[in-house]
Amino acid sequence: MDLRERRSMNNRYKIEVTRKRIKNMYLRVKDTDGTLSVSAPYGMSDTEIRKFVESKSDWIEQTTQKMLIARQLKEQEPVLAPFMEREIRLELKRQLQRLIDKWEPVMGVKSAGFTIKKMKTRWGSCNVKSHHMNFNLLLAKVPPECAEYVVVHELTHLLEPSHNARFWSLMEYYLPGSKELRKQLAGFSAKDMI
Ligand SMILES: [Zn+2]
Missing domain, CATH: 3.30.2010.10 (Metalloproteases ("zincins"), catalytic domain)
Structure with a gap:
């Protein structure tokens, strides 16, 4: 992934960060609207969080794809991605x-x-x-x-x-x-x- 792709990824996804008393960062994709929800320890900088999200880009793509397919199958009707x-x-x-x-x-x-x-x-x-x-x-x-x-x-x-x-x-x-x-x-x- 080159720099340009990284930038476009940050623009493409809405990222919500919640700070918690935890040691590691956790990422999930909300199936309601595709928002990326990140749980991060207190004191973790925005740059570190962004890097973490970027490192998971392949997983994010796969997960959102799977989510959409699952939803379409479940509802048996076309949905707006x-x-x-x-x-x-x-x-x-x-x-x-x-x-x-x-x-x-x-x-x-x-x-x-x-x-x-x-x-x-x-x-x-x-x-x-x-x-x-x-x-x-x-x-x-x-x-x-x-x-x-x-x-x-x-x-x-x-x-x-x-x-x-x-x-x-x-x-x-x-x-x-x-x-x-x-x-x-x-x-x-x-x-x-x-
Ligand atoms: Zn009226």
């Missing part, structure tokens, strides 16, 4: 931010950040008091115009909190054809997206 999910989340975050930056000045509203979540029944939500929004991770899989619909929908709630006639006419004003997009979006269910 944890690393893939992280990439998808990052890309969706950029996409949503671009849309928010585009629409806020047009609509004269200002949101207060957003969180991407796995949600079963909603594509998005907006807290009209805090102006914080939530978006469904599965928006990464719908056509971009449908994701745009959801962003405009949540921003419209900053102008009109409830789904009343004013709300829908504002939606239609900003996004002509929004009813069609809404129908299109309703055709996607979380089940199809996984």
Whole structure:
């Protein structure tokens, strides 16, 4: 493994370090999200921990592969690889931010950040008091115009909190054809997206 590979490995994995009263370092891969969990003695420097993790890179690759296969077999349905999910989340975050930056000045509203979540029944939500929004991770899989619909929908709630006639006419004003997009979006269910 050369230096460049080492660096990319550090960027690729999320590493959580827990210091304990132990003599040796221990490493495990969390099967929830692929995070590397390192238990290290007090006083162990970050450089030493990093070296330790790097020395285990082959084991990490093999273990995460095995974990993914085991999970796929168990669930009998395709799952998002944890690393893939992280990439998808990052890309969706950029996409949503671009849309928010585009629409806020047009609509004269200002949101207060957003969180991407796995949600079963909603594509998005907006807290009209805090102006914080939530978006469904599965928006990464719908056509971009449908994701745009959801962003405009949540921003419209900053102008009109409830789904009343004013709300829908504002939606239609900003996004002509929004009813069609809404129908299109309703055709996607979380089940199809996984
Ligand atoms: Zn709504």
